[in-house]
Amino acid sequence: MKSFKAKLYIEDNLATIEFDVTMKGEYDEDYTPGWEFGMICHESEKKELSQTLVLSIYNEDDMKMVGEIFQTDNHGVLHMLITGTTMEPETHQEEMVQEENIAKAKEISLQFLDLWLKGKKCIKYNFIYNYAEPTHPPLPLKHIRKGNYWEVYIKKPGETEFVYHDRYMEEDDSESMVEMKDVYEQIKHDKLSETYPDGKPARYVPTERDEDGTLKPKEN
Secondary structure, three states, X not given: OOEEEEEEEXXXXXXXXXXXXXXXXXXXXXXXXXXXXXXXXXXXXXXXXXXXXXEEEEEOOOOOEOEEEEEEOOOOOEEEOOOOOOOOOOOHHHHHHHHHHHHHHHHHHHXXXXXXXXXXEEEEEEEEEXXXXXXXXXXXXXXXXXXXEEXXXXXXXXXXXXXXXXXXXXXXXXXXXXXXXXXXXXXXXXXXXXXXXOOOEOOOOOEEEOOOOOEEEOOO
């Protein structure tokens, strides 16, 4: 099982996902995490705000939500909008900030999905070793969508900028595009669909928070 976290944000007019992938040691050659888009449903005690849907990413191995929406300021600095993977607010002021953050996260979710559906995509990979780092660890990667191709950029040791490395062809999955349009509509209207676009029953995963505040599937 591959452990990872993900940031979702908009950078250079690209819907960007940045993965921090925890490697299992110097012999681990599995660099790609198993992930899918998901939605977090935030319930509110206020009647006018019964629920708000926010985009996230989950780990296919354990169904944990590991994606967090980030906001980019005017200087290009990322700021986490505390929404789905931290503990519940304890004070009224914290609750107000939480509600503002969730509303902003929804707004960014829709902007993100709009860009993603237009093919304006970027996926970054950072590789983390807690022990037994290989002599030549994998370089940070950035994949940018250009038409039917993904352009691959790498960040060389000691450098701060990515440089072009290679490209590969991958056509858009029409079924996936339909699903993403459906996700967009659900988030836009804050209404979870009971079925997937193909008519199959939608899957809902009841969650609870672990000791770190991370959302995980609720144990029976």
